[in-house]
Amino acid sequence: MLMKLLKAVSFLSLALITLNASEFDKQAQKDKNELVKYFEAKFADPYKEKNRFFPYSTDDELKNGYSKGLKHMDFAIGSYSYAKDAKEQYEAIKEFPPYEDKIEKGETLYNQKFVNGKSLATCFPDPTVAGNYPYYDLNKKEVISLTTAVNQCLTDNGEKKWNAKKGDMAAFQAFLAYSSAEEGKKVDIKIPNKQAQEAYERGKEYYYTQRGYLKMSCATCHVQGAGERVRNEKLSPLLGQTTHFPVYRLKWGSLGTLERRIAGCIKDQGQVPPKVDSKKMHELLYFMAYMSNGMPVDGPDVRK
Numbered sequence: 001m002l003m004k005l006l007k008a009v010s011f012l013s014l015a016l017i018t019l020n021a022s023e024f025d026k027q028a029q030k031d032k033n034e035l036v037k038y039f040e041a042k043f044a045d046p047y048k049e050k051n052r053f054f055p056y057s058t059d060d061e062l063k064n065g066y067s068k069g070l071k072h073m074d075f076a077i078g079s080y081s082y083a084k085d086a087k088e089q090y091e092a093i094k095e096f097p098p099y100e101d102k103i104e105k106g107e108t109l110y111n112q113k114f115v116n117g118k119s120l121a122t123c124f125p126d127p128t129v130a131g132n133y134p135y136y137d138l139n140k141k142e143v144i145s146l147t148t149a150v151n152q153c154l155t156d157n158g159e160k161k162w163n164a165k166k167g168d169m170a171a172f173q174a175f176l177a178y179s180s181a182e183e184g185k186k187v188d189i190k191i192p193n194k195q196a197q198e199a200y201e202r203g204k205e206y207y208y209t210q211r212g213y214l215k216m217s218c219a220t221c222h223v224q225g226a227g228e229r230v231r232n233e234k235l236s237p238l239l240g241q242t243t244h245f246p247v248y249r250l251k252w253g254s255l256g257t258l259e260r261r262i263a264g265c266i267k268d269q270g271q272v273p274p275k276v277d278s279k280k281m282h283e284l285l286y287f288m289a290y291m292s293n294g295m296p297v298d299g300p301d302v303r304k
């Protein structure tokens with residue numbers, strides 16, 4: 001009898017633990033589902049939804065400039081999912097992608113031995129993990145981005161850190177993204193406990209906080225503003241915004257990491273971006289990546 005009771009109790013507490021684990025991302029899942037609903041409604045038919053979503057656009061632009069009937073996964077390619085003219089140029093560039101040699105460079109870096117005989121392959125035995133970053137590290141009790149994990153691997157092995165925005169870092173991440181995409185991997189961000197949930201919430205808050213003299217938040221442009229034309233480009237959606245990094249930007253003439261792109265957006269607002277390895281940046285990335293959960297990893301990619 002006692003044994004039975006003990007068993008029942010331990011079964012119960014086990015059930016409670018698993019229940020709690022899935023509790024921590026409840027809000028995040030809800031946020032993501034709402035975002036999907038918002039974008040599907042917005043891009044079902046931009047002309048029909050003019051009053052609700054595009055009050056300042058011309059009828060001609062709304063009738064002819066947008067692809068219609070978009071569904072969740074379509075947003076993986078960012079603004080090219082709806083910007084008709086830009087998508088044609090994009091597809092033309094993708095026929096001879098300017099980042100191809102960078103993937104090879106990344107693979108060489110992956111296997112290259114450090115002075116101590118180890119390599120990045122030692123730290124990342126499975127190169128198809130691009131969609132699992134950032135993750136909440138239960139030992140360090142903080143969010144770790146891919147960029148920070150790579151630099152950590154280098155310094156742990158007595159090597160020098162890389163520039164977090166371009167060069168070898170971007171090439172190596174291109175190799176990981178490519179390997180992940182080839183394997184059909186999806187973005188898979190987890191929120192394992194209360195601290196992780198709080199980190200997610202802080203990242204979200206950063207995304208929605210208005211700053212600068214124009215009082216704009218990331219969301220002003222990439223949620224409410226997504227699809228609006230700015231400087232001859234349609235603004236990309238938060239949904240699917242992290243799946244394709246690193247990107248080769250024609251404007252840069254080189255490959256760059258997600259942190260590089262985000263820092264650019266923040267500088268454009270006249271603000272100082274958080275350091276790439278800061279808690280603020282890590283948590284912002286964590287929130288953004290969670291919003292792309294379940295979408296295929298499709299990097300590297302090309303942008304204007």
Ligand code: HEC
Nearest residue numbers: 078216217218221230233234235236241261262265266303
């Ligand atoms: C004033 C509008 C504006 C604000 C505010 C803004 N951005 Fe952007 N952002 C742009 C424009 C314009 C582009 C280039 C077109 C595009 O892809 O959206 C861009 C591009 C991006 C991209 C690249 C998308 C891709 O598919 O390559 C990311 C990522 C991004 N922004 C993140 C952010 C984050 C994070 C914030 C807040 C810290 C932010 N942006 C704030 C205007 C803005």
